[in-house]
Amino acid sequence: MQKKQVWIMGAAVLLFGGIAGVFFAVNAMSKGEVAAVEISELDRLGNHEVMRTVESGEQIERIVHAVHSTSELDGVVDFTGGDYKIALIYDDEVRECYHVWLNEYTTSGAVMNVEQGNALYELSETKTEELKELLLDGGL
Numbered sequence: 001m002q003k004k005q006v007w008i009m010g011a012a013v014l015l016f017g018g019i020a021g022v023f024f025a026v027n028a029m030s031k032g033e034v035a036a037v038e039i040s041e042l043d044r045l046g047n048h049e050v051m052r053t054v055e056s057g058e059q060i061e062r063i064v065h066a067v068h069s070t071s072e073l074d075g076v077v078d079f080t081g082g083d084y085k086i087a088l089i090y091d092d093e094v095r096e097c098y099h100v101w102l103n104e105y106t107t108s109g110a111v112m113n114v115e116q117g118n119a120l121y122e123l124s125e126t127k128t129e130e131l132k133e134l135l136l137d138g139g140l
Contacts, residue, residue, distance in 0.1 A: 037087065038085075039053075048085045082101050086100055
């Protein structure tokens with residue numbers, strides 16, 4: 001009897017995992033390719049003005065990889081803001097916006113998806129340095 005219950009539980013986990021995987025794959029595919037990245041500097045009130053728009057494939061890839069190569073920090077955050085706003089603009093005009101905490105003294109930056117305002121993600125030291133090079137040092 002217990003083998004049957006374990007088998008049923010395992011099948012249910014696989015089924016729900018497969019459904020979730022398909023959902024996320026379809027959701028990700030619906031966005032298409034990133035066509036441009038808008039970079040804005042945020043002031044203390046959260047206002048922003050676009051500093052530059054990146055349309056170069058290599059630079060877009062570096063930015064997208066940096067903001068997506070993060071690890072979630074424990075806990076729930078209840079603040080907004082950041083130093084920069086990065087908007088990924090997909091070829092179907094969908095926008096995915098991130099607030100980025102990063103300055104010249106930062107060794108490990110942070111990223112928050114604006115739509116998921118209660119989760120903060122940490123950039124690795126390597127990705128922090130790469131974004132600093134792109135955003136602060138005029139590498140774009």
